[in-house]
Amino acid sequence: FAQGGYAKAAFEAKSMAELTKALGLATPTESKDITVTGPDIAENGAVVPLGAATTLPGVKRMMLLVEKNPNMLAALFDFSDAVDPAVSTRVKMGQSSDVFAVAVMNDGRVLYGHKEIKVTLGGCGG
């Protein structure tokens, strides 16, 4: 499976278009088969658990993106056939944002799922 040098340009991308250009990828399309998991409201913007997973076969790379971070791409994972296409990590989020899981398939298709995560100031309660 793919193992190259550090994708510096991808980590500097400010938008999905810049990211796909930096990596030479096709235009991503939304897919209900790509799931991104995370809290609805982050308990701590500095440590937000995110997961990306799919039931589709033939995923070679999975990326986690935070739309409103200074740079969108937080992490990318290259899978061999010896792992499930499911991975979790924890990321920083400065403000409420959509987060994306983007899967690069063996056949060149690029699919994504997304969800909203709220980062709040906190306080109050019943």
Place this chain on the structure above:
Amino acid sequence: PLGRYAHADAATAEKGLYDLPRFGNVSFLHMTDCHAQLLPIHFREPSVNLGVGAMAGRTPHLVGEHLLRQAGVRPGTALAHAYTFLDFEKAARRYGKVGGFAQLATLVKRLKATRPGALLLDGGDTWQGSAVSLWTNGQDMVEACKLLGVDIMTGHWEFTYGQERVQEIVKNDFAGKIEFLAQNVKTADFGDPVFKPYTLREINGVPCAIIGQAFPYTPIANPRYMVADWTFGIQDDNLQQMVDEARGKGAQVVVVLSHNGMDVDLKMASRVRGVDAILGGHTHDGVPVPVLVDNPGGKTLVTNAGSNGKFLGVLDFEVKNGKVADWRYKLLPVFANQLTPDAEMSALIQRLRAPHQAKLSEKLAVTDGLLYRRGNFNGTWDQLICDALMEVQDAQIAFSPGFRWGSTLLPGDTITRELMMDQVATTYSYATVTEMSGEMIKTVLEDVCDNLFNPDPYYQQGGDMVRVGGLTYACAPLESMGRRVQDMRLNGQPIDPGKTYRVAGWAPVSEEAKSAGHKMVWDVLETWFKAHPRVTPRKPNVPRLIGMQGNPGLA
């Protein structure tokens, strides 16, 4: 129906309202959010409890006559007084105080006698809300709950004593007596369960599972440093696993003891399969008629049992052929004058209070007006707090958190230190003064407003709007975040985003606030009471509402 017993003696009244005929073979008694109120108090239900989006006009977002109509309760009755704010002062004087653990103990014993095997479930917010609970680190409530015979509990404000204190109580005081359950609390490192997620109990030969659901947003709504090594969240996938696991082990009845808040419970009930009932708390809604929610697995009952010891929920199931065939539910008000106090519990309460009695009963002032807290935007008690903060802290604007606990005082009542502490007793009640830009003030108000009015309940936190002194504004709950708070003014002048304002507040969640040398808010209040021994009636500063005409959550 209780009205005719109002002037009769306690024994007769008990026979009237509290003589609830037995039904079925599996019963749960549910109390929640007592906020450490061991003695009877007054508690005024809200006149503003707005629902937006899919929640508009639906339980629990009904107030006053709208609620009575839905519950089929006649106005002017004792039940109408218990469930609503209507004619509050007059009805409160007529029907007397509510709650009290000695009265509750009598009621629990009575119901357990007619319902063998019934379990007493406590939804949490039990160890916080009074001076004595704060001064004893929750120990008074731990002792009282053990004597009351609580079988199972979950939590929220419990966590504000810190994770070590919670573990100490669960592992030592509660061992072999009370099970503390929470399927949604995990360690922050590898996500291991912190508490037992559920328990299996046999009731009259029927295997039953009770699953605990702690308040999902504890580290956001309260200081995160109190529970630094734990994470929370709603976790409905994990809940589904627990339900399936319990059913797999033979459970014929599955109930979730939840501290989600009612809107979150309603959404959760629509997503998770195999739950017979969610007995909920946190939003302090006194819900006389449970909501039956459809989901892919069947139907789930959702209830919420009010606050401050005012109610006891009684859920009876008839279990036949391995499943729930029928049910009955009653939200019983605890009228203190109509239940003979339990002698053993009275003695315990007296013993717990004795070392603090002198401090508790010290008179601070007398109020000429009704002092209450609950309501989406403000109450007279928080108005008093805002007025005191602005005056004593020399601030232009004051914020008071949208807490839903806090007892009610009638006109003419003496404000003792104990009654003041009912409004402010938390482990982080620091009084702050912050220089805030107009832009920041707007950001804060919008943030809290979204926690209350986000159309998706999973993005709500179940508190009320931050109470605001000095500043006036308009609020459009139906707008999106960033557009709800409008027309902010100070002394009639528009708030300037670039200008700095002096804002007083209390109960900050940041860890830095702990060591910043702030005064405590009760000291600020006591300073103010010295200058105002006679408290004139407070008019709550509430926003002008936009788009809420006709909403039955508004009286």
Place this chain on the structure above:
Amino acid sequence: MRIRAQAAGDKATVRVLMSHEMETGQRKDASGKVIPAWFIQDVTAKHNDKVVMTAQWGPAVSKNPFMQFVVKGAKAGDKISITWVDNRGDTRTDEATVS
């Protein structure tokens, strides 16, 4: 590093906690000076001696990073090793046994 690898059926779930500042390069210290970026860039996961997954991270990954993945065909007694390399060229490898 703390690595936990637990087999269930014919798979093992691996959870890793690394110790690293993950400094973004966008924060300033008390004197107003920018704190230089310092973060893990590359991660390699091996099952016994075979590389099964690699990762590239930016500074948005949280301090003391966490990673979880599932290795097929891993059984009790197998070795899982994790290596990271940061933007300064520092590296660390740790190993755990599947339980």
